[in-house]
Amino acid sequence: MPNIKFSEAITEALREEMERDEKVFVMGEDVSTPSVSPLTAELADRFGKARVRNTPISELGFTGAAVGAAMAGYRPVLDMRLVDFTLVAIDPIANQAPKLRYMLGGQVSVPLVIRTPQGGGVQNGPTHSQSLESWFMKIPGLKVAVPSDAADAKGLLKTAIRDDNPVIFTEYRSLYPLEGPVPEGDVAVPFGKAAVKREGSDITLIGVGSQVPKCMEAAEALAADGISAEVIDPRTISPLDTEGLAASAGKTGRCVVVEEGHLHGGVGAEIAAALQAVLFGSLKVPIERVAALNAPIPVQPKMEAFVLPSTEKIAAAARIALNYA
Amino acid sequence: MPDSKGVFMREKLGEMYRTMVRIRRFEETAQELFEKGGIIRGGIHVSAGQEACSVGVCSALNDDDAILTTHRGHGHSIAKGTRLPEMMAELFGKTAGLCHAKGGSMHIADVSKGHYGAHSIVGSNMPMAAGIGLAFQLNGRGQVAVPFFGDGASNQGAFHESMNLCAIWKLPVVFFCENNHFASSTRAEYSTSVEDISTRAQGYGAPGVTVDGMDVLAVHEAVAEAVKRARAGEGPSLIEAKTYRYYGHSRLDKKFGSYRDEEEWNEWKARDPLTVAGRLFGLSEAEAEGHRAAVEKELAEAVAFAEASPEPEPEMALEDIFA
Ligand SMILES: Cc1ncc(C[n+]2csc(CCOP(=O)(O)OP(=O)(O)O)c2C)c(N)n1
Numbered sequence: 001m002p003n004i005k006f007s008e009a010i011t012e013a014l015r016e017e018m019e020r021d022e023k024v025f026v027m028g029e030d031v032s033t034p035s036v037s038p039l040t041a042e043l044a045d046r047f048g049k050a051r052v053r054n055t056p057i058s059e060l061g062f063t064g065a066a067v068g069a070a071m072a073g074y075r076p077v078l079d080m081r082l083v084d085f086t087l088v089a090i091d092p093i094a095n096q097a098p099k100l101r102y103m104l105g106g107q108v109s110v111p112l113v114i115r116t117p118q119g120g121g122v123q124n125g126p127t128h129s130q131s132l133e134s135w136f137m138k139i140p141g142l143k144v145a146v147p148s149d150a151a152d153a154k155g156l157l158k159t160a161i162r163d164d165n166p167v168i169f170t171e172y173r174s175l176y177p178l179e180g181p182v183p184e185g186d187v188a189v190p191f192g193k194a195a196v197k198r199e200g201s202d203i204t205l206i207g208v209g210s211q212v213p214k215c216m217e218a219a220e221a222l223a224a225d226g227i228s229a230e231v232i233d234p235r236t237i238s239p240l241d242t243e244g245l246a247a248s249a250g251k252t253g254r255c256v257v258v259e260e261g262h263l264h265g266g267v268g269a270e271i272a273a274a275l276q277a278v279l280f281g282s283l284k285v286p287i288e289r290v291a292a293l294n295a296p297i298p299v300q301p302k303m304e305a306f307v308l309p310s311t312e313k314i315a316a317a318a319r320i321a322l323n324y325a
Numbered sequence: 326m327p328d329s330k331g332v333f334m335r336e337k338l339g340e341m342y343r344t345m346v347r348i349r350r351f352e353e354t355a356q357e358l359f360e361k362g363g364i365i366r367g368g369i370h371v372s373a374g375q376e377a378c379s380v381g382v383c384s385a386l387n388d389d390d391a392i393l394t395t396h397r398g399h400g401h402s403i404a405k406g407t408r409l410p411e412m413m414a415e416l417f418g419k420t421a422g423l424c425h426a427k428g429g430s431m432h433i434a435d436v437s438k439g440h441y442g443a444h445s446i447v448g449s450n451m452p453m454a455a456g457i458g459l460a461f462q463l464n465g466r467g468q469v470a471v472p473f474f475g476d477g478a479s480n481q482g483a484f485h486e487s488m489n490l491c492a493i494w495k496l497p498v499v500f501f502c503e504n505n506h507f508a509s510s511t512r513a514e515y516s517t518s519v520e521d522i523s524t525r526a527q528g529y530g531a532p533g534v535t536v537d538g539m540d541v542l543a544v545h546e547a548v549a550e551a552v553k554r555a556r557a558g559e560g561p562s563l564i565e566a567k568t569y570r571y572y573g574h575s576r577l578d579k580k581f582g583s584y585r586d587e588e589e590w591n592e593w594k595a596r597d598p599l600t601v602a603g604r605l606f607g608l609s610e611a612e613a614e615g616h617r618a619a620v621e622k623e624l625a626e627a628v629a630f631a632e633a634s635p636e637p638e639p640e641m642a643l644e645d646i647f648a
Contacts, residue, residue, distance in 0.1 A: 033510035035582050036574075056480035056516035057447050057508055088446065088481070123367040123418075125429050127445050298642050299367040299429035300418040306639035 001181035009150040009182055010115075010171065011039050013157035014077065016186065018047055021075065024161055025051040027062055028079030028115075040079055063089035063114070067097045067166075070112040075161060083118035083132045083170070097166035098141030109164040113157070119172040119210050119260055120308050126296035129304075131261035133208070136168045137238040137270065143167045143191060144238040148212030150180035152235055155189025162188065172210035172260070191236045194244035200230035203318055204248045207233055208259040208267050211290075211309060215258055218314035227322060237267050242274045249275050253284035254321045258314050263291035285324035288317040338606045341384050341541060343616040345376040345599050348400040350620050351409070354628070355399065355416060355430075356572060366418030367429035372400040374571035377598035378503045379404035381544025381566070382471060385552050391439045391457045391470040393450035396431045397570070398443035401473050407435040409623055410630035419634035425645070426637050441470075447508075448481030450474065451500070455487045458496035458561075469497045469555045471548075477508020479522045485529075488561060492529040497555035499548060502565045503538060509574045510584040526563035538566030539596045542605055569593035 004012070018024045030036040032044035032052050044052035055062040059080070066076040080086050086093055097110045120129035136144045145160055145167060147153040153171070160167040197212060198219050207215035212233045219229035232248045234241055249255040255275065257268035268289040275287060290309045298304055352371040359365045372379070379400035383392065386405070394401040402412060407423070415422030416430050424432055434442035441457060444450040454472035461468040478484060479502055491498045502522050506513050519525060526533025532551070536543045544566055551562035571594070573579050581587055603613055 029508075030510045033583060035578055036510050054511055054515065056511070057477040058480045058482070060482050061480075084446070088448070088483075123429065125367055125431060125445070126427065128431075293643065295643050295646055296427070298427040300426035300637055300642075301366060302639045303426065303637055303642035306642045 001183055003179045004150055004182050005176065006150045006153050006178050006180070007039055007176040009154035010157060011042065012182075013154045013161070014040065014043055015046065017158060017161040018043065018051065023073065024075045024077060025053065026077050026079060027053045027055055027066060029055055029057055029081055031079050037079065059085050059089040060091065064092040064096065066112055067092045067100070067110055070097075070110045071100065071108045075111045077113040077161060078115060080114060080116050082128055083116035084127050084130050086114065086116055086132070094139050098139050102141060110166050111164045112166045113160045113169050114167070115169045115171055117171045117173050119174055120297045120304060121174055123299050123301055123304060125299040129297035131172075131209070131259070131292070133168070133170050133237055134259070134261050134265060134267045134270075137267060141165065142238065143236065144170065145191065145236045146170045146209040147235065148175065148197075148207065148209055148233050149178065151182045152189055152195070152233075154182050155187050156191070156235060158186070158188040159191055163191070170209055174210050175213070178213065189235065192239035192241050194232050194234045194241040196230060196232050196248065198229070198231040200228040200252065202228045202252055203230070203254040203256065203321060204252045205229050205231045205314065205318065206245055206249070206255060206257045206271060207231060208237065210260045211258040211314070214309065214311045214314055217311040218318060221311065221315045222318055227318070229318060234271070237270075240270070240274065242278065245271060246275055246278045250279050250282050253282060255283065256288040256290060256314060256317045256321060258290040258309060260309060261292060262294055263289060264294050266291045285321050288321045290314050290317045337384070339612070339616070341380050342599075342602050342606055342608060342613070343620060344380050344404055345541065345602055346616050346620045347409070347623065348376045348379055348403050349373055349599060350624055351399055351403060352572075354624055359576065365416045365430070366426065367431070368576045369416065369430040370397040370575050371572045372397045372570065374593065374598070375503055375505060375538065375568045376400055377541040377544055377602065378473075378501070378538050378566045378568055381541045382473070382501055382548050384545050385548040386439070386469065386471065389439055389466070390468050391441050391454070391461075392473065393441045393454045393457070393470070394443045394473045395447070395450060395475065395478070396443065396445045397475070398433055398473070399430070402433045402435065402440055402443065405435070405440045406438040407433065407440050409627040411435070413627040413631040414634045417631040417634070418636065419631055420637045420641075421630065421634035425641065427642070427645070448474065448478045448483035451478070451483050451487035454498055455490045455496055458491060458498035459494065461497050462494070467556045469499060469552050471499045471501055473501050473503060475508060476502065476504040476506065476513040476517060476522060477511065479525065480516055488526070488529040488531065488563065491561035492531050495558055495560035497558070498561045499551045499555055500561060500563045501548070502563065503568055504565050505568050505570045507570065507574065507584065509578070510582055512584065521565060523563055523565035529561070531561050531563055533563040533565070535565045535567065538568030539593075539598045539601055540605070541598060541602045
């Protein structure tokens with residue numbers, strides 16, 4: 001298997017899907033400019049600027065337009081540049097795309113993918129650093145993929161594009177440069193199937209998106225103390241593979257759920273609730289959570305690091321679960 | 326200022342010129358420090374080339390009038406009187422920064438000077454400007470609110486909805502569009518349905534004018550007229566200033582991106598707003614040099630202040646979440 005970057009995996013998936021299906025097109029601000037959009041610009045050279053379509057700064061307009069084009073038979077893939085900007089377009093994302101099929105009695109489908117680069121750690125401040133997957137996961141009719149490595153990025157994006165429903169496809173910017181093995185050929189990763197990224201027996205670390213590599217680092221640190229941590233990645237949070245996560249957490253009896261988004265109302269809250277319902281009695285200790293503190297993400301790096309989760313915070317939470325009286 | 330005269334006018338013109346120099350040198354200094362790395366926290370978007378806009382607008386406003394700016398707001402901030410040392414400290418991520426190092430360059434604010442903040446979600450400042458205009462109308466003190474925005478932002482729904490609100494309620498708001506011809510790498514002629522953005526005012530029954538954004542007096546006169554109208558209760562105006570940004574869009578963008586070339590850059594640079602102002606004001610080289618020297622001193626003080634200010638404690642991230 002060739003090693004490629006997470007960012008390259010995204011481009012490969014887009015290229016292959018655009019080749020496979022001429023109904024697929026890419027749209028967003030500056031998507032054909034190499035210096036601004038390295039992931040999509042080469043696609044403009046290959047497929048032309050009609051299929052890699054630059055938009056004005058009109059998120060509400062072009063997202064709504066993508067919903068319309070999807071209803072009328074196309075398969076738009078939006079590049080939102082940052083998830084923060086989806087909030088300008090929340091009506092088509094939350095009110096329209098996920099509900100149209102239902103409201104119109106099954107007459108239409110909305111095969112739309114919204115790529116949302118996101119996450120902090122780059123001193124971009126409160127309105128350019130958010131992680132919002134937990135907002136989207138509570139909207140019925142919307143699917144949410146949160147890949148954490150190159151192989152899943154490629155495989156999940158292929159599945160997202162082929163899906164006949166609207167999908168939020170989260171891309172943590174911190175993952176873009178990370179390399180990993182990606183299978184050659186047309187390999188789509190199914191939605192709703194968690195993946196064990198590291199096997200272990202003492203404790204389960206459930207990581208979402210950017211936090212999977214952090215969980216792997218924490219597992220390494222714990223291993224130095226003779227603790228065997230399993231790391232599992234839900235890969236999609238809507239649908240959520242409760243069974244797969246429960247199999248791991250049930251096996252170890254101890255569990256930490258980690259995400260970059262804010263603690264309050266986070267993905268971890270949903271996962272913890274789902275797990276306790278099926279694992280009550282077999283969990284040895286309460287489920288721990290690590291997430292961003294309930295504050296906006298400040299620019300200054302020390303304050304930003306204080307708010308965001310980290311490998312150290314994950315390892316510390318694991319030790320609390322392991323040493324629970 | 327055609328209707329001003331004598332000593333007052335020379336003083337005011339001198340101050341306007343000095344403010345333009347202050348902005349230019351602030352931007353160049355910020356860019357230099359940024360390129361050194363590890364000093365400036367977060368990204369910056371510099372406005373060099375657009376000084377005539379900032380100064381042309383703010384010289385037509387009173388201290389208690391309001392501005393709201395954008396990600397590219399250093400110039401507007403300085404022109405409205407924002408405290409330079411505290412502004413520099415914000416870029417440095419220091420405790421003494423105007424936003425206590427939480428907002429950074431993209432959120433500079435100095436409410437004590439009528440500066441209601443830089444707002445980094447493109448278009449977001451315009452509805453808020455309408456709201457400040459509403460408050461001004463209600464309090465009856467004759468104040469005016471000015472949102473600055475780019476050609477790119479004029480394609481956001483927020484712009485159109487705000488124009489309409491201000492028009493139907495006759496709010497004292499002057500929409501000031503700096504058409505620097507680019508939104509990131511996208512040329513305005515591609516993204517925008519009209520050649521002159523000012524013509525969009527017609528759709529809202531408001532006056533719209535396009536002015537030379539490299540000419541500080543042309544900007545000043547157009548804004549003064551619109552401000553007069555706003556104070557008289559006649560509602561909003563839209564002013565478009567054609568201008569140019571000298572640097573790349575942001576930290577990730579080079580001066581000459583794939584979307585523009587050196588020739589175009591040089592054409593605009595030949596009409597540099599500081600040179601134009603110096604000529605219009607009849608400034609001698611000695612006077613210009615005096616302004617430059619004074620500004621160098623201010624900037625050195627601002628940098629020293631920013632350097633000396635302590636870094637925040639991590640826990641300060643939890644302050645000011647709620648009032
Ligand atoms: C809602 C939203 N969409 C996209 C962006 C990313 N972005 C920041 S500045 C910018 C270009 C703005 O262009 P313009 O309004 O012309 O202002 P200029 O940068 O030229 O001053 C873009 C696309 C953003 N900050 N907010």
